[in-house]
Amino acid sequence: MTDKEQDAGRETSVTPIDARLLDILACPVTKTTLRYDAAAQELISDKARLAFPIRDGIPIMLVEEARSLEDQEGKD
DSSP: OOHHHHHHHSOOOOOOOOHHHHHHOOOTTTOOOOEEETTTTEEEETTTTEEEEEETTEEOOOGGGOEETHHHHTTO
16 A cells, blocks of 8 residues: 555544745745645645645645646536
């Protein structure tokens, strides 16, 4: 079982992200600001069309871990 599969099975609690941290963080691809989606516990890069997960209150800023927002477009 991969780490990603193990994380998917964990129950995550909604932890608000510190506004100061959000001001400091930038998209690793585009270097632009990120938008916080509290319901999905993700940091969104609108320019890169990527959603970076937040696990246990820690933003995972790895492109390999990010979810493509292109996948969501066809479902809306």
